[in-house]
Amino acid sequence: MKVTIGLLGCGTVGAGVVELTRRRAGRIADMTGVRPVIKHILVRDEQKPRGVVLEGERLTTRPEDVLDDPEVRVVIETIGGIEPARTFILRALRAGKHVVTANKDLIALHGEEIFDAAEAAQAEVFFEAAVGGAIPLIRPLKGCLTSNEITDLKGIINGTTNYILSKMTETGAGFDEVLREAQELGYAESDPTSDVDGLDAARKLTILASIAFHTRVRLDEVRVHGIRSITAADVAYANDLGCVIKLLAVGRERDGALQLEVRPTLVPKAHPLASVSDAFNALFVRGDAAGDLMFFGRGAGSMPTASAVVGDLIEVMQHLRMGITETRGSNRLPKKQVHANQGPAGRYYIRLTALDRPGVFAKIAGVFGQAGVSMESVLQKRVKGEDAQIVIVTHAVSQGELAAAIQGLKDLGSVPSIDNVLPVEELEGEGPVLEDVMDDVVRTHPELS
């Protein structure tokens, strides 16, 4: 038996999917009893050279060749972006075809519409490749880890910004210079907004948080800070403080309300996320039973992304063979409250420019004292003209206390600018949040007691 597949798009990811599906067809047939056959590939230009040599697959520029072919049971979408991908996927679902997609933008922005269409048609939508490339994230969160209340997500989920920050850390160069190099090397787009302003990470966080917290998160509920404000000085100060700067996507649930944020953060070098560099992605998950988990791997690339897409395809084919026509979860998830400005207490890094005069530092210290913010460390390294650069790391403070201290500095007159304020990550805590019912040691041979 074979399953006929229609592929939408044959760019970087699509070509990888063609190659990998062909390479694994035998194994998939052994495992599922059905052989995957890509019949049509929708492209914009049939003449354009492809990264893969086509064998039986037919190129077409007419969407209906794929979407209206009743033989096609599964549609794989690798076009990316919202339109025409959205329209094509909805048409495929309404025709009862199952869909595998790598499209984070679409799932983040139109997930509800797509899942509703799938449920109505008793079809399935898989999107493991949409977040974290090759790393299994969506399926563990929807599967193994549903035994947990997940309280925290924390991830490096955008490769371009991680590459830029890694290079700034390695070379000491500034943001603009590294961005330009990344663009020349093809690691950043000519319009880098989506990546460097944190929007891509925010879309992925929207997807992860919706699954982990069993709700539907909207993109506009994520507080987003990009990395344009990070200077070579910040990177150097962070290094002096034993940290590296990473763009973290953070989701938390506390007392039924969510906090969602993408923000450059100082991460201590001993923290497992600190060693995730260049194009690698990683996600920390804390569950109340599992404790801390981390998933790490390649977040992008033709083959790593195809790895996740073809993994989903295998699952779809297993379901087809077993005759599963029912989607697993309900699409009607409760909406949870999102607190935009109430993150937990934490340490902060504050870089400011102060007039280099006697008594100014005492005034600054006074402002912090009045706001109830105590200082953990102070650096004062580079002086330009009459000004001094001061870096302060606070002890854990609430966002209210932090805001009061910042306002006090602004009112002071002797602080011409507050140049950057970044959170400082703690080293991960250690363990399950639920109290272990017995002790924390699994005996090699627990006895029948």
Next chain:
Amino acid sequence: MKVTIGLLGCGTVGAGVVELTRRRAGRIADMTGVRPVIKHILVRDEQKPRGVVLEGERLTTRPEDVLDDPEVRVVIETIGGIEPARTFILRALRAGKHVVTANKDLIALHGEEIFDAAEAAQAEVFFEAAVGGAIPLIRPLKGCLTSNEITDLKGIINGTTNYILSKMTETGAGFDEVLREAQELGYAESDPTSDVDGLDAARKLTILASIAFHTRVRLDEVRVHGIRSITAADVAYANDLGCVIKLLAVGRERDGALQLEVRPTLVPKAHPLASVSDAFNALFVRGDAAGDLMFFGRGAGSMPTASAVVGDLIEVMQHLRMGITETRGSNRLPKKQVHANQGPAGRYYIRLTALDRPGVFAKIAGVFGQAGVSMESVLQKRVKGEDAQIVIVTHAVSQGELAAAIQGLKDLGSVPSIDNVLPVEELEGEGPVLEDVMDDVVRTHPELS
């Protein structure tokens, strides 16, 4: 609708399963449409105090109360060890009950018998908790990652030895002292053989390698070295060399043949596995499409283990609701060749005792040169009596070259003892092994090209 469950054993893990199942019953019902109800719990002594307050669950000492009750659809086994767990599980499967187990010993040693019984009865066996505690490993290897040829597994999968090695590294104390402390604290058994001699890690490697390499690995095919030979001196020398010592379980497939080994190894501090300390476990996986992946989390403990068991239970219940009666994969896997002594070329750490006389080092260097082994670094730090302790790290050598050098040293007369020989791990390579069909950058908006 409810699903009735029988639980075998109510020790550390079993009590966690009772607690977590009760806590998550509502969510499981929402997700699967069925509510899990633990009806019977088989124990050896009904009077013994439990780590969990029982509500509706009935304690029994008679196995037939659980195994012969037709209402019981799922049996969860948390007894551990081979018997009576094996007999109970086989009886449950033959009665058509699905089985969830945390029993690594049983799956490693009697997996084939159990999977055959399951296939014959059209029942399912889940064992996510058997390796890596809370970390999703079995399901990603059986699911998402089946799109890959997996070439390498490398893991820290025994908590007791990782705790002992972590403490030796932190405190500088010797093996015996740290083992004694670990036993007092309950982190090591009074008979620590299974852990410290590497057998527990070997059993888990047997399970992981069978799944990852699509074959059936036997425990006796794993070359096992424990950590008893690791001294405080080795730990200190490793530190001087920028490494920590970890007990790694390694599986590789090269040209259709496997190499399987559990062995203490020097791991560079910048390697992600180096920061996996105490009770944490981690597994590196390299797939030909996905590239390098790492999974990290708590390898033991009542709640982390229950997290995996209840995750499996949820899967079983979803299958029951959807009416899946078919197991997914075939149990008839091809046997692959295992090469016991043909690991790839690599660097080695050699600690030896030499007579502290002029010319001895030149002789040692001569032996290495003759064997074709070049030296990367040499340490000579501690001298006792008339002897010198010498530590040599080689460049990458084959096992044949290494063996020739060791034999040469033994024949030399001026090397009274070769105290330890340990492999040195390389920093992980960077990427997918299959050539990416286009380039290695995923555009944020890949165009329909």
